Amino acid sequence: MMRSIDIVWTLFLKDLRIEWRQREAIASVCVFGLLVVFLFDFAFQPGGEESLRLLPGVLWIAFAFAGILAFNRSFAAERENMCLDVLRLAPIDPGLIYLAKTLANLLFLAVAEAVIVFATSLWYNFSFLPTFKWFVCVVFFGTLGYVAVGVIFGAVAANTRMREVMLPVLQFPVAVPVFIGAIEATTSVLKHDPPSLYASWVKLLVAFSIIFVVLSFLLFEYVLEE
Amino acid sequence: MKKNSSMTAHAILTLVWIVVALYLALIYTPNEANQGNVYRIMYLHVPTAWVALLAYFVIFLGSVGYLWKRSESADALALASGEVGFVFCSSVLITGPLWAKPIWGVWWAWDPRLTLTFVLWLLFVAYLLVRSFFINPGRAALLSAVVGIIGFVDVPIDYMSIRWWRTQHPQPVIMGGPDSGLPPKMLLALLVSIGAFMCLYFLLLRQGIALIRLRRETARLRRELAMG
Numbered sequence: 001m002m003r004s005i006d007i008v009w010t011l012f013l014k015d016l017r018i019e020w021r022q023r024e025a026i027a028s029v030c031v032f033g034l035l036v037v038f039l040f041d042f043a044f045q046p047g048g049e050e051s052l053r054l055l056p057g058v059l060w061i062a063f064a065f066a067g068i069l070a071f072n073r074s075f076a077a078e079r080e081n082m083c084l085d086v087l088r089l090a091p092i093d094p095g096l097i098y099l100a101k102t103l104a105n106l107l108f109l110a111v112a113e114a115v116i117v118f119a120t121s122l123w124y125n126f127s128f129l130p131t132f133k134w135f136v137c138v139v140f141f142g143t144l145g146y147v148a149v150g151v152i153f154g155a156v157a158a159n160t161r162m163r164e165v166m167l168p169v170l171q172f173p174v175a176v177p178v179f180i181g182a183i184e185a186t187t188s189v190l191k192h193d194p195p196s197l198y199a200s201w202v203k204l205l206v207a208f209s210i211i212f213v214v215l216s217f218l219l220f221e222y223v224l225e226e
Numbered sequence: 227m228k229k230n231s232s233m234t235a236h237a238i239l240t241l242v243w244i245v246v247a248l249y250l251a252l253i254y255t256p257n258e259a260n261q262g263n264v265y266r267i268m269y270l271h272v273p274t275a276w277v278a279l280l281a282y283f284v285i286f287l288g289s290v291g292y293l294w295k296r297s298e299s300a301d302a303l304a305l306a307s308g309e310v311g312f313v314f315c316s317s318v319l320i321t322g323p324l325w326a327k328p329i330w331g332v333w334w335a336w337d338p339r340l341t342l343t344f345v346l347w348l349l350f351v352a353y354l355l356v357r358s359f360f361i362n363p364g365r366a367a368l369l370s371a372v373v374g375i376i377g378f379v380d381v382p383i384d385y386m387s388i389r390w391w392r393t394q395h396p397q398p399v400i401m402g403g404p405d406s407g408l409p410p411k412m413l414l415a416l417l418v419s420i421g422a423f424m425c426l427y428f429l430l431l432r433q434g435i436a437l438i439r440l441r442r443e444t445a446r447l448r449r450e451l452a453m454g
């Protein structure tokens with residue numbers, strides 16, 4: 001058990017180190033997320049009450065697109081210099097590689113989300129602070145569920161031609177419960193509803209995350225198999 | 227040749243069954259009180275929807291079978307079911323709006339079951355696309371099995387999350403609760419139609435598997451020839 005945690009931690013630090021030396025993925029993911037919010041502003045020019053209605057959707061679409069970019073990038077990097085083959089040769093449970101990748105992508109996406117939320121807060125003149133605790137909770141579980149399927153599909157798509165197209169085609173239909181649950185819960189949170197009103201959505205997000213983390217953990221060995 | 231004759235028998239059975247189902251659906255059953263003739267599309271729509279769900283379940287079975295036993299026939303089963311299921315699912319998405327326009331007044335509404343059918347259709351598309359986009363065809367079976375399993379596990383969660391919106395789809399007419407139900411004549415016609423489409427599905431599935439086998443055999447022979 002301790003050894004497994006050690007392995008996951010080592011692999012996670014490896015991803016962080018690579019990212020820290022390039023700072024490519026995180027920058028492009030943040031910029032891309034900001035661009036999505038920016039384009040939405042052009043498309044709908046929201047103001048006042050309306051912006052509160054649009055905000056949850058805008059945020060989650062920005063998170064979704066930023067995530068797709070991050071997952072693609074995550075495995076494209078492993079293909080360079082056949083890094084993935086070396087990982088595959090390591091005498092460790094492939095599921096641990098999945099967990100490490102999930103942690104790393106969760107962190108990258110969280111950073112991107114923080115930037116996106118901050119910018120949105122300024123552009124839409126909207127304060128997230130009054131219900132910040134619950135907002136973070138909803139965003140965390142939504143992101144976890146989204147990353148859980150994104151990482152395994154990123155690994156699958158890395159093997160295909162046109163993987164940039166392949167990943168969203170795989171990811172979006174499966175992530176439908178995440179979008180519904182996260183957007184509904186976020187709307188409630190930002191409207192200052194009492195937590196009991198959206199607790200069932202948060203439960204759905206938690207259940208989705210657990211199911212797909214476990215399932216992907218078990219299936220990941222087949223994805224890496226040669 | 228024995229296999230061919232069983233396939234022919236299956237084809238004839240399907241044909242006869244569909245003709246009987248058509249007779250029941252178009253002539254034997256009366257008009258519906260409110261919808262008149264329009265409701266008759268149900269005899270096509272409901273069976274194809276059942277078959278589409280069954281087909282995704284068969285993808286799941288084939289995928290698990292392939293990962294577990296590594297049998298090529300399990301993979302062929304999953305692939306053939308994906309191809310046939312895609313056609314049936316598309317037909318559900320076409321016949322649904324044809325009925326909805328005169329009855330609801332709109333072609334499409336984001337009601338739970340419509341949304342779920344659309345998601346199911348996207349899952350079929352994803353499954354088939356993943357198969358056709360592999361750089362190394364040897365890994366297609368393995369990775370599409372992973373996609374098939376994740377997709378299948380996702381379907382009930384999709385359904386649950388989507389159902390928490392208000393529904394305007396007609397309630398299930400079979401096993402749908404005490405108030406639902408069809409007059410005996412319509413129920414008979416619907417059950418016979420479902421049987422007919424199941425029969426058609428299994429026929430197409432068998433054809434599909436046979437075709438995949440032949441394709442693999444051809445590829446193998448071609449490789450042997452090239453090696454000299």
